Amino acid sequence: MxxxxxxxxxxxxxxxxxxxxxxxxxxxxxxxxxxxxxxxxxxxxxxxxxxxxxxxxxxxxxxxxxxxxxxxxxxxxISELRKGVIRFEQYLFAQAQQTGACNAHHTVSQKLCKWLLRMHDLTGPVLPLTQEFIAYMIGVRRTSVSDAAKTLQADGLIDYHRGTIRVLNKTKMESQACECADDLRNQYRDAMLAEEVA
Structure with a gap:
C-alpha cells in the first residue's frame, strides 16, 4: 500500500x-x-x-x-489497478443499495448523523454545507434537516451557523447514527481491503 x-x-x-x-x-x-x-x-x-x-x-x-x-x-x-477500480465500483453499488434502504427505514436525525459522520471522515470536522444541500443528499425536506440540526446542536453534537457545520462530539454522534454508517464502513473494508483469494 x-x-x-x-x-x-x-x-x-x-x-x-x-x-x-x-x-x-x-x-x-x-x-x-x-x-x-x-x-x-x-x-x-x-x-x-x-x-x-x-x-x-x-x-x-x-x-x-x-x-x-x-x-x-x-x-x-496494470491488473492491480483494474481490480482496484472494479472493487471500488462494487462498493459504490453496495453503497447505493444501502442508501436506498436507509432512506426508507431510518429517521431524519439518524440519516443526518450518518451522513455528517461520512463527511467528517472524508474532509474533517468543519463542513461547509447548507441545509438545502444536506436535504438533497439525504432525500428529505430542508425543514426536516433544520429541525434535526437544531436538536443535534442543542445536544452538543454539532455547532451550526449559516452554511457551516462543525462536528463537536463524533462519539456521541456515532451512537445516534443509524447502523448504516457501520454497514458502509464494513462494506468498504470488505470490498477495498479484502485480501485477494489465490
Missing part, C-alpha cells in the same frame, strides 16, 4: 502508483464544479484527496486528475 491521500490510490502498491504518478496532476476542485454531464464523455478521472464529489463537487478540496484516455490505458496494462 502507498501513502497517497486518495483512499483508492492508497491501496495500490508503490510500483503501481509510481507508474501512474507521471500522469497524475493535483487539481483544485471548487464547490459546484461540474466534473461530468449526462451523455457526454468525461475528459478526466478524479481521485479526491479532500474534496467530496460525485458528478458535481460537493465540498471543495483537491484531487489527483488523469486524462481518461491515459487512465484507460493504464487500467489495461
Amino acid at each position: 502507498s501513502q497517497h491521500p486518495n483512499a483508492v490510490l492508497a491501496l495500490m502498491s508503490n510500483d503501481v502508483l509510481a507508474r501512474m504518478q507521471p500522469h497524475l496532476d493535483v487539481v483544485p476542485l471548487e464547490s459546484g464544479a461540474v466534473l461530468g454531464e449526462p451523455f457526454r464523455r468525461i475528459p478526466h478521472a478524479y481521485f479526491p484527496h479532500s474534496a467530496m464529489n460525485r458528478v458535481t463537487v460537493q465540498i471543495r478540496g483537491e484531487a489527483s486528475g488523469i486524462s481518461l484516455a491515459q487512465f484507460a490505458a493504464l487500467m489495461l496494462e
